[in-house]
Amino acid sequence: MGMGVQGIAFGGDYNPEQWPREVWAEDMRLMRGASVSMVSVGIFSWAQVEPRDGEYTFDWFDEVMDNLSRNGIAASLATMTASPPPWLTRKHPEILPVLADGTRMWPGGRQAYCPSSSEYRSYATRLVRLIAERYRDHPALSLWHIGNEYGCDTPACYCDVSAAAFRTWLRARYGDVEALNEAWSTKFWSQRYDDFAEVLPPRTVPAFNNPSQQLDFARFSSDEILGCLLAEKEIVRELTPNVPITTNFAGYSHALDLRRWAEELDVVSYDSYPEPFDPRAHVEAGLTYDMYRGARGGQPWLLMEQAPGAVNWRERNAAKEPGQMRLWSWQAVAQGADAIMYFQWRQSRGGAEKFHSAMVPHAGPDSDQHRDIVALGAELASLPEIAGTRPSNDVAIVLDWASWRALELDAHPSSDVRQADALLAHYSPLFEANIACDVVSPADDLSGYRLVVVPNLYLVSEENASRLTEYVRAGGHLLMSFFSGIVDEADRVHLGGYPAPFRELLGLRVDEFRPLDAGQVVDVELLGETGGATLWSERITTEGAEVLGRFADGSPALTRSEFGSGVAWYLGTRPGPSLLQALTAHVAARAGVEPVLAGLPRGVQAARRGDFLFLLNHNAHPSTVDLDSPLTDVLAGESVPTKRVTLRERGVAVLR
Missing domain, CATH: 3.20.20.80 (Glycosidases)
Known part of the structure; x- marks a missing residue:
């Protein structure tokens, strides 16, 4: 179409x-x-x-x-x-x-x-x-x-009509109320339901709402709004199928x-x-x-x-x-x-x-x-x-919507741990190094990627955990950050020690979360470089993994585990930008990942779509780029290939 x-x-x-x-x-x-x-x-x-x-x-x-x-x-x-x-x-x-x-x-x-x-x-x-x-x-x-x-x-409605629709959605998801009780852990705080008619949206309550109830209501709300789109889609598809x-x-x-x-x-x-x-x-x-x-x-x-x-x-x-x-x-x-x-x-x-x-x-x-x-x-x-051309990338960043929602519920070790921040922290070093990437679901086929980055996957199903594990076993390189692999689809903790679904893959266990105070900075050494880290720390015990970074007290902060034919890295804190940049470059190089174009001035972005190479100068000053081979700036209407391109401030070149 x-x-x-x-x-x-x-x-x-x-x-x-x-x-x-x-x-x-x-x-x-x-x-x-x-x-x-x-x-x-x-x-x-x-x-x-x-x-x-x-x-x-x-x-x-x-x-x-x-x-x-x-x-x-x-x-x-x-x-x-x-x-x-x-x-x-x-x-x-x-x-x-x-x-x-x-x-x-x-x-x-x-x-x-x-x-x-x-x-x-x-x-x-x-x-x-x-x-x-x-x-x-x-x-x-x-x-x-x-x-x-x-x-x-x-984004959501909590009225009685929505409550009735929520109950219908829950019946379809769980079948009977006992299955819902099990998923929602309702034995805690005497929340056991005897009938779906007793279930409400997570309205304003004393203390905390049930986190599994909140998670399901978020799923329901997305599905219910989608239902509005689907009702309209059915009509326009019927009358204008093309x-x-x-x-x-x-x-x-x-x-x-x-x-x-x-x-x-x-x-x-x-x-x-x-x-x-x-x-x-x-x-x-x-x-x-x-x-x-x-x-x-x-x-x-x-x-x-x-x-x-x-x-x-x-x-x-x-x-x-x-x-x-x-x-x-x-x-x-x-x-x-x-x-x-x-x-x-x-x-x-x-x-x-x-x-x-x-x-x-x-x-x-x-x-x-x-x-x-x-x-x-x-x-x-x-x-x-x-139009119609696509990039071809060797790096993927994993993002899962259910995990995003669950991560940002209340009553967690730190309310400062946010999915968007984690994504941006791990995306920025790739962007700065001109390493192009895709954002994928953990349910996607990962086999075509040299490196998969997991900024946070707090909630993960056994199936998706196995998919990531098999990706590494088959020769992939994985970089995973803290507070991942903690709960299942119903926000119940995976038992067997954190992060249970990934312990064998990572060769470690996390004994205790030690989140940092607002503004607190701890010293950390990663791959021989020292600097500050914020937001999070934890007590890690290795179970076969190699320690390549430590907190100031000598406890592990960064590990590397050879697993099958691949390698899994684990990062137990949020390093400052320069440290995370160095770590990302190290991991990417060992995964065989190359930038779109090497040796670019800072602030210049390179991207490819099909046969086109885009150069974008995000600086407020001119920048000069040396190319590996002569290309023609088709945006400027040039007809003679060149190996050097000068971009004016906030300038753009489209080369072929």
């Missing part, structure tokens, strides 16, 4: 209902001038096309679709269900979501609906069927955009199980908003790009939203530096994006996001921001053959 767009799609959210019709003609003219090839339309149009229950005014939207078609612009057509109109919540206030403490949320924002509400789903699917029937044969229709940023504002389907994910959190959701999509879309105040924002952005590319096994993904300049929703909203929007857009392409799009086309005059930058700002087209958009659109249009 293709999107009907040649090359890298370029555009943004188009909301013409915010503007009088005389502006629409100018929109089309400006879009053509900016090489816009696709726009998302209708995302928040429900109240405009159905102003009253059962009364529809599609004529204006017909005109929008026709305008796009006449101007050769593809429509990523939204199902319009992301925000119910006020008449619906007035008529059915019971669809409004409820927080864990019983507070009912009110209309006036967006996503004001309970995902389990049959009333919401009924009205939503009624609208979706009308839209799909009306536009099924429209020449502009190229992609279905179902919902919008699911779970961003309403039109691909996506939905856009917001940020990176554990609210939605990305891997499970990606199975239901034809292409994954992501909304990326790095923090311009953060000098290392591009590193975290790179991690998320690899994560979303990995959601469908390396398939290209769509950057569905970004900001041309500042956003509006942070406490302090930084503008982007000159060249930064272009640089970050090309970074997304370099890491697998087949679309570069924005929120939004024309900057709103009113509403909550009126200070969110847009492709056409308040100042209009005679502005640096719009001129930068026009220039980028032309660049992307000049290299259509990039």
Whole structure:
């Protein structure tokens, strides 16, 4: 299934209902001038096309679709269900979501609906069927955009309707209440259930909620929101079987199980908003790009939203530096994006996001921001053959959504241990060394990777533990960090000493967790280099592993275990960046991993897609790169190969 767009799609959210019709003609003219090839339309149009229950005014939207078609612009057509109109919540206030403490949320924002509400789903699917029937044969229709940023504002609902749906979900998962009692360890604190009817969502309670109950409710909430998407997907697939389907994910959190959701999509879309105040924002952005590319096994993904300049929703909203929007857009392409799009086309005059930058700002087209958009659109249009290409990487980072959720529950040794921090800590040294990687599930086939990094896998099934063990036995190299292999799928401790499923593989046992205080730094020596470590330490007893790093008291901090034909490393603390960089380089070299391009200046990123080599200068000063062999800078329109490339500050080169 293709999107009907040649090359890298370029555009943004188009909301013409915010503007009088005389502006629409100018929109089309400006879009053509900016090489816009696709726009998302209708995302928040429900109240405009159905102003009253059962009364529809599609004529204006017909005109929008026709305008796009006449101007050769593809429509990523939204199902319009992301925000119910006020008449619906007035008529059915019971669809409004409820927080864990019983507070009912009110209309006036967006996503004001309970995902389990049959009333919401009924009205939503009624609208979706009308839209799909009306536009099924429209020449502009190229992609279905179902919902919008699911779970961003309403990641869970705790109302009685949700409670009933949760009980139904639990019956399907466990079969009978005794199996649930066993999984949830309900003998603790006299929580034994005699009937599913007694089970509630993890609402506000005295003391701590049951962690297994919290974990299952998180699974349920992701599945229940997915049910909203699937109800709409069924309709559009029935009426337009050849039109691909996506939905856009917001940020990176554990609210939605990305891997499970990606199975239901034809292409994954992501909304990326790095923090311009953060000098290392591009590193975290790179991690998320690899994560979303990995959601469908390396398939290209769509950057569905970004900001041309500042956003509006942070406490302090930084503008982007000159060249930064272009640089970050090309970074997304370099890491697998087949679309570069924005929120939004024309900057709103009113509403909550009126200070969110847009492709056409308040100042209009005679502005640096719009001129930068026009220039980028032309660049992307000049290299259509990039679309569809993929990287081929030797390193994988393991991420599991259930483990992420379970890791960050309460009543743990340290609330400072967070999955996103662990991912970024282990991803950053790879990024800085220009070692490209994939983000994978522990259930994926790992056999093609030379090195697998496990920043944290607190929760692991016996099956996935065996998969990692067999990967090493067959010759793989594994680097695992602390507090991994601790609990099973129900958040029950694996008995037999920490980390029980990995003790044989790692050749050690952890006798005691010794988390560090906030701001505390301990001395550590790794591979002969000394430095500081934070966050965590532990008492490790080796059972065959070689000690290659120690805490100041002489106890093990880093071990290496030869297992089968492979090697497993274990790190019992969080070293400072320079130490972790040295460790990662050492492990990668011994695994036979090579960078995309060696000898690059600090701050210059290299990435490959197919036959293309991307060089991205994240520095605020020029940088010179020496190549192994002559290549042609096709982005600059060069025709003569060169072995030396000079990048201006925040500059980009695309070589072939």
